[in-house]
Amino acid sequence: xxxxxxxxxxxxxxxxxxxxxxxxxxxxxxxxxxxxxxxxxxxxxxxxxxxxxxxxxxxxxxxxxxxxxxxxxxxxxxxxxxxxxxxxxxxxxxxxxxxxxxxxxxxxxxxxxxxxxxxxxxxxxxxxxxxxxxxxxxxxxxxxxxxxxxxxxxxxxxxxxxxxxxxxxxxxxxxxxxxxxxxxxxxxxxxxxxxxxxxxxxxxxxxxxxxxxxxxxxxxxxxxxxxxxxxxxxxxxxxxxxxxxxxxxxxxxxxxxxxxxxxxxxxxxxxxxxxxxxxxxxxxxxxxxxxxxxxxxxxxxxxxxxxxxxxxxxxxxxxxxxxxxxxxxxxxxxxxxxxxxxxxxxxxxxxxxxxxxxxxxxxxxxxxxxxxxxxxxxxxxxxxxxxxxxxxxxxxxxxxxxxxxxxx
Numbered sequence: 020x021x022x023x024x025x026x027x028x029x030x031x032x033x034x035x036x037x038x039x040x041x042x043x044x045x046x047x048x049x050x051x052x053x054x055x056x057x058x059x060x061x062x063x064x065x066x067x068x069x070x071x072x073x074x075x076x077x078x079x080x081x082x083x084x085x086x087x088x089x090x091x092x093x094x095x096x097x098x099x100x101x102x103x104x105x106x107x108x109x110x111x112x113x114x115x116x117x118x119x120x121x122x123x124x125x126x127x128x129x130x131x132x133x134x135x136x137x138x139x140x141x142x143x144x145x146x147x148x149x150x151x152x153x154x155x156x157x158x159x160x161x162x163x164x165x166x167x168x169x170x171x172x173x174x175x176x177x178x179x180x181x182x183x184x185x186x187x188x189x190x191x192x193x194x195x196x197x198x199x200x201x202x203x204x205x206x207x208x209x210x211x212x213x214x215x216x217x218x219x220x221x222x223x224x225x226x227x228x229x230x231x232x233x234x235x236x237x238x239x240x241x242x243x244x245x246x247x248x249x250x251x252x253x254x255x256x257x258x259x260x261x262x263x264x265x266x267x268x269x270x271x272x273x274x275x276x277x278x279x280x281x282x283x284x285x286x287x288x289x290x291x292x293x294x295x296x297x298x299x300x301x302x303x304x305x306x307x308x309x310x311x312x313x314x315x316x317x318x319x320x321x322x323x324x325x326x327x328x329x330x331x332x333x334x335x336x337x338x339x340x341x342x343x344x345x346x347x348x349x350x351x352x353x354x355x356x357x358x359x360x361x362x363x364x365x366x367x368x369x370x371x372x373x374x375x376x377x378x379x380x381x382x383x384x385x386x387x388x389x390x391x392x393x394x395x396x397x398x399x400x401x402x403x404x405x406x407x408x409x410x411x412x413x414x415x416x417x418x419x420x421x422x423x424x425x426x427x
Contacts, residue, residue: 048202048247051130051165055248058097063087064105064126064164066115066155067134069230070172070239071106075358076226077233078399079366080260082106086233086240087132089257094250103128111138112151119155124162131159132243134169134206136188137229141179145191152195167246168196168203172235173210173221175228204246206239213238222347223393226354234397263401264424266331266369267293271425276301280325281334282309285373285417289334292418296425305330313342314352321359329368333360336373339386349387350394357398374404377413 224235
């Protein structure tokens with residue numbers, strides 16, 4: 020209870036911090052905003068750790084770097100912006116400084132956004148963190164780039180990363196911004212305010228205790244875009260990238276064998292569907308048997324099976340009947356079934372999710388169908404779903420979806 024009260028008080032204080040820095044941030048980004056509005060080419064580098072980098076937490080195809088480009092174009096339609104992702108998993112500001120010449124300075128960017136801290140807080144002192152941030156600011160400015168400091172996202176309080184310690188590191192970043200007159204996007208404060216206002220919505224932005232999912236990355240991009248442009252934009256409803264079956268299409272084109280891992284009862288459908296779409300390849304379908312398994316058990320299966328197998332296509336079809344004990348367990352298990360079904364970094368195979376309503380059209384009175392849709396969207400994955408008044412058999416819905424996805 021004490022920790023909860025402290026976090027609530029911190030959220031209120033941090034909301035005030037957002038208001039205090041907004042004017043300074045607007046002034047600090049005025050030149051960049053003018054260039055965006057002119058339509059001249061603008062290059063932005065996002066510099067940070069695994070939250071910035073491209074990993075499975077967001078579906079492995081894009082991150083807040085890419086979403087920021089979309090947000091800036093929504094805020095300023097004439098914006099001609101190129102986005103560069105310079106995030107690497109596990110990095111601290113120490114590691115960032117070691118690669119800053121190669122990954123940041125060499126890009127000759129107009130703006131560098133800087134988001135470090137979640138690894139620094141477990142590996143080094145506040146003073147060292149402060150010194151490193153100041154060096155990063157100086158190096159970027161000396162190369163001709165503007166800088167926007169971004170506090171890390173809020174996290175679930177854990178012994179390794181207690182919220183009160185993270186608050187101290189966020190405070191240091193704010194101090195550095197004020198001292199060097201650097202614009203600041205207070206990402207932490209925005210996440211903390213969201214958690215205070217709507218805990219479930221905040222929970223649905225997180226892949227695990229520290230990493231945001233694509234829902235969280237959309238939220239980060241919205242905050243940074245507002246810091247740059249002064250305008251609020253919404254990325255809610257931004258669809259996943261086109262061509263949901265890129266890896267399978269490439270395999271069909273090159274005539275290479277296709278390995279599929281598909282949950283029952285849909286595994287028998289995949290090979291005939293691919294062959295009907297013109298695939299003459301050898302198609303090896305492995306059944307992912309989830310019969311009578313709870314959500315937690317299916318999560319364990321995903322962890323031990325998918326990455327080891329490295330298939331070309333994963334078809335997730337978790338039934339409504341899979342047991343769970345709480346809403347948190349439901350969210351965590353579905354999240355990690357998707358997480359473990361993806362490669363660690365950039366997406367190396369296709370992954371699609373079949374909504375339970377496809378196989379079970381009768382909707383029970385108490386269900387979490389919409390929550391499943393939100394969790395799939397939060398991973399930037401494609402969802403095979405049953406639209407209203409669609410009475411077709413589930414197999415036909417899946418077949419139609421694959422036919423559309425494999426069209427040239």
